[in-house]
Amino acid sequence: MISWQKIIDDVVAAFEAGRAAVWGTNRIIRTTTHVKLPLSELLHWQLSIPAVFSSDPATDRVTLGLGAAQVLHGTGPDAMGDIQAAIRALPDPDIDVTWFGGFAFDPTEPVAGALDGWPHALWFVPTVTLMREAGTDCVTITVVVPAELDAAAVCNTLTDVEAELQRSFGGGEARSSASHVRPEVGMVHDEQSWRQLVETAVGELQHGDLHKVVLARQTPAEVQVSLAEALERLLDAYGSSHVFAMQWAQRWLVAASPEQLVRVTDGTMAVDCLAGTTDRSKDMAIDAALANELFSSEKNRMEHAAVVRVVMERLKLVALDIDVPDVPVIKKLANVQHLYTPIRGRLRPGMHLFDAAGLLHPTPAVGGVPLAGALQFIRNHEGWPRGYYAGAIGFVDTAGSGLLSVALRSAAIAYPHATLYAGCGIVAASDPNEEWRETEMKLKPMRLALG
Incomplete structure (x- = not known):
């Protein structure tokens, strides 16, 4: 398991050293640390907080996001336009942050089956984003938290994320622990x-x-x-x-x-x-x-x-x-x-x-x-x-x-x-x-x- 305590310590140290920027009602903290294990090691099927993993071969960047500091939903035929307008309406931060998400194939049809309940467009800025360039164990950490938090509260936020990771990891992923009935997915062609x-x-x-x-x-x-x-x-x-x-x-x-x-x-x-x-x-x-x-x-x-x-x-x-x-x-x-x-x-x-x-x-x-x-x-x-x-x-x-x-x-x-x-x-x-x-x-x- 990746040493989450070192991540917490490095982020809090960056916050106390002033390596942060205000973004509307949020504060962005950025620092670097060393993580040798694959970022995918943190992820489990039964994780209860929003999460995203992206490995982009063109840039050789692997990114992991945990939690959701900002969330945007879009519904209906112009779901993509709604997301774009909402992102553009936000102030430009001094430290760039990355939104992750996606759009449904056909926004006139419901999102059903295994993803039942998802909107036609779903985008979020993770609370914690870890980004690694290929061939290195140096990881850039970006944390987005409410602007009014002090160092102790930043530490508590990251500790809460760690607790969710531990809970999903400790719960195991044996098939007998299934918490979902098989979704109704519509026509399955033979x-x-x-x-x-x-x-x-x-x-x-x-x-x-x-x-x-x-x-x-x-x-x-x-x-x-x-x-x-x-x-x-x-x-x-x-x-x-x-x-x-x-x-x-x-x-x-x-x-x-x-x-x-x-x-x-x-x-x-x-x-x-x-x-x-x-x-x-x-x-x-x-x-x-x-x-x-x-x-x-x-x-x-x-x-x-x-x-x-x-x-x-x-x-x-x-x-x-x-x-x-x-x-x-x-x-x-x-x-x-x-x-x-x-x-x-x-x-x-x-x-x-x-x-x-x-x-x-x-x-x-x-x-x-x-x-x-x-x-x-x-x-x-x-x-x-x-x-x-x-x-x-x-x-x-x-x-x-x-x-x-x-x-x-x-x-x-x-x-x-x-x-x-x-x-x-x-x-x-x-x-x-x-x-x-x-x-x-x-x-x-x-x-x-x-x-």
């Missing part, structure tokens, strides 16, 4: 019903106005390992993905997302287009042949081009100097490989990460083309509300830099019950059997992590 759903979509695509619709399925599972072990499995196998876990109301959303919806760093914007999928093979020759087949596939290239085209058109409203490669490349993950096009640009003055996200989400890679028709088909036929699956998850600091990833390769967990998600793009030439196989491939990360 292979036959999935094939029928895809056939219905193909018929609509061949004879209607739709060009593409992204269908998804969910499947139940039981959590067999600790949260720390689940996260380490994801980091080991899918370290090039954004590994993210967030807990609210004792429900967890866990993801190893291969696709960033949008990243902003000092005004520079980066967007991933990921569409078109095939298998991996341990045999290098077979793996290369699969990649060549994917790259040459007319069906997959058309699906990918549709995503790039729509993303480009939307970004013109918020970005300048947009750069997009002429052809996609192959992005290889542990279990699948995708067609991938990176798009880069500069945000227009006055624009924010959430402005770009609001225009991009949902992309054709998780919704369809045209979007309105695809969303209506999903609502009418998929049989379950997606909640945060294929929504957006990530972080943004008070300077406007941050990352929103698409909540793919994900699971929602009411411990010990999990619901795993996977989807694929359907076009007029789609084969229902192949689409089932693709979803099975995409379920592997969470099956590996939790089972």
